[in-house]
Amino acid sequence: MTKKTIPIFYACDDAFVKYTIVSISSMMKNASKDYNYHIYILHTEISDEMKKKALELANENFEISFEHVGKYLKSISKKLPVRHYYSKTTYYRLFIAPMFPEFDKAIYIDSDIIVQGDISKLYETDISKYFLGACHEQAMEQVDVYGTYAEKVVGVSRNAFFNAGLMLINTKAFRDNKILDKFIHYLGVYDFIVTQDEDYLNLVCKDKVFWLSQAWNTELADGLEYSYDISKADILHYIMVNKPWHYHECRGAEIFWSYARNTSVYDELKAELDAYTDEQRQKDKESAEHLYQMAIDETNRDDNFLKRWGDQLPLV
Numbered sequence: 001m002t003k004k005t006i007p008i009f010y011a012c013d014d015a016f017v018k019y020t021i022v023s024i025s026s027m028m029k030n031a032s033k034d035y036n037y038h039i040y041i042l043h044t045e046i047s048d049e050m051k052k053k054a055l056e057l058a059n060e061n062f063e064i065s066f067e068h069v070g071k072y073l074k075s076i077s078k079k080l081p082v083r084h085y086y087s088k089t090t091y092y093r094l095f096i097a098p099m100f101p102e103f104d105k106a107i108y109i110d111s112d113i114i115v116q117g118d119i120s121k122l123y124e125t126d127i128s129k130y131f132l133g134a135c136h137e138q139a140m141e142q143v144d145v146y147g148t149y150a151e152k153v154v155g156v157s158r159n160a161f162f163n164a165g166l167m168l169i170n171t172k173a174f175r176d177n178k179i180l181d182k183f184i185h186y187l188g189v190y191d192f193i194v195t196q197d198e199d200y201l202n203l204v205c206k207d208k209v210f211w212l213s214q215a216w217n218t219e220l221a222d223g224l225e226y227s228y229d230i231s232k233a234d235i236l237h238y239i240m241v242n243k244p245w246h247y248h249e250c251r252g253a254e255i256f257w258s259y260a261r262n263t264s265v266y267d268e269l270k271a272e273l274d275a276y277t278d279e280q281r282q283k284d285k286e287s288a289e290h291l292y293q294m295a296i297d298e299t300n301r302d303d304n305f306l307k308r309w310g311d312q313l314p315l316v
Contacts, residue, residue, distance in 0.1 A: 003036045006123045007106040011042040011092035017050040018265040020111040026259040027115035035120045038063045042092040097174035104172040110165035117234025131208040134162035135217035149295040155306045156202045164198040166217040190305045220251045241284035246276045
C-alpha cells in the first residue's frame with residue numbers, strides 16, 4: 001500500500017538553514033515510518049553549500065526540496081503595500097496555500113524548533129472546520145503586558161491568541177477564505193509592530209482556530225512556565241532571544257544539543273555559541289526590553305488598531 005505523504009514547510013534564509021537542519025533531524029528521529037514526508041524550505045537566497053548540507057538529510061521516508069518564493073513575490077507585488085518587511089522569511093508561511101494548491105492541509109514549522117513527538121500525529125488532527133490548528137501564545141497568556149496588548153490593540157483575547165511558529169494549516173480554507181488577501185489588506189491598514197505577522201494572522205483567523213495540546217508548541221523563554229516536563233513535550237520552541245546556540249544556560253539547551261550533535265552543522269553551531277559576546281547578550285536584553293515597551297506604547301496609543309476601528313473592521 002502506498003504511504004501517505006505529509007507536506008511540511010519551513011521558511012528561512014542562509015543564516016538560519018543550520019537551525020533548520022537540526023529541527024529536521026529531530027523530526028526525522030521521532031516521526032512514524034508509516035508515512036512519507038516532503039519538507040519544503042521556502043527562501044529567496046540560500047547558498048549551494050547550505051542547500052547541500054540540508055539535502056544530505058533526505059532518506060527513504062523524507063524528501064527535501066528548496067522552493068524559491070521570488071517569482072511568487074513578484075506576482076503579488078502590486079498588491080503589497082510599500083513596506084520594508086514583507087520580504088522577511090517569517091511572512092513566507094502565508095504563501096504556502098496559494099503556492100501549493102495541490103495540498104488541502106500542511107504543517108508549517110519555525111526553524112528554532114525541536115520536534116520530540118511524532119509529527120504524523122499532528123498532521124492527522126481534524127481541522128476541517130477551522131482555518132488552522134495551533135497552540136496558545138504563552139507570552140500573551142502568562143505576561144500581562146502582552147496579554148493586554150493582544151486584547152487592547154489586536155482585539156483578540158489573550159486566551160485565544162495563537163503562536164504562529166507551529167501551525168497545522170487548512171490550506172484549502174486559506175484559499176477559499178482569501179486569507180493572504182486579507183493579510184495583505186491589513187498590512188496596508190495598520191502597522192502591527194509587536195508580533196507583526198502573528199498579529200495579522202490572529203486578526204484574520206479569529207474564532208477559526210483549533211486549539212492543539214500545548215505540548216505541540218512549548219515556548220521556552222524567560223518567565224514562561226509549564227505544568228509538564230518539557231522533556232516530554234512534542235515540540236520545544238526557542239522563542240525570542242532565548243537560543244541555545246547563544247546561551248549556555250538556555251532552558252532546554254541540552255535537548256537541542258542532543259540533536260545538533262549528530263548533524264553536519266554541529267561544529268558551526270558550537271563555534272557560534274562560543275563566539276557570542278557579552279555585548280551581543282546585552283543587545284538581546286535591550287531588544288527584549290524594547291519589545292516589552294513597544295507593547296505598552298501600542299496599548300496606550302490613542303489611535304491604535306482597536307481604538308481606531310473598534311468592532312467595525314475595515315472592509316477587505
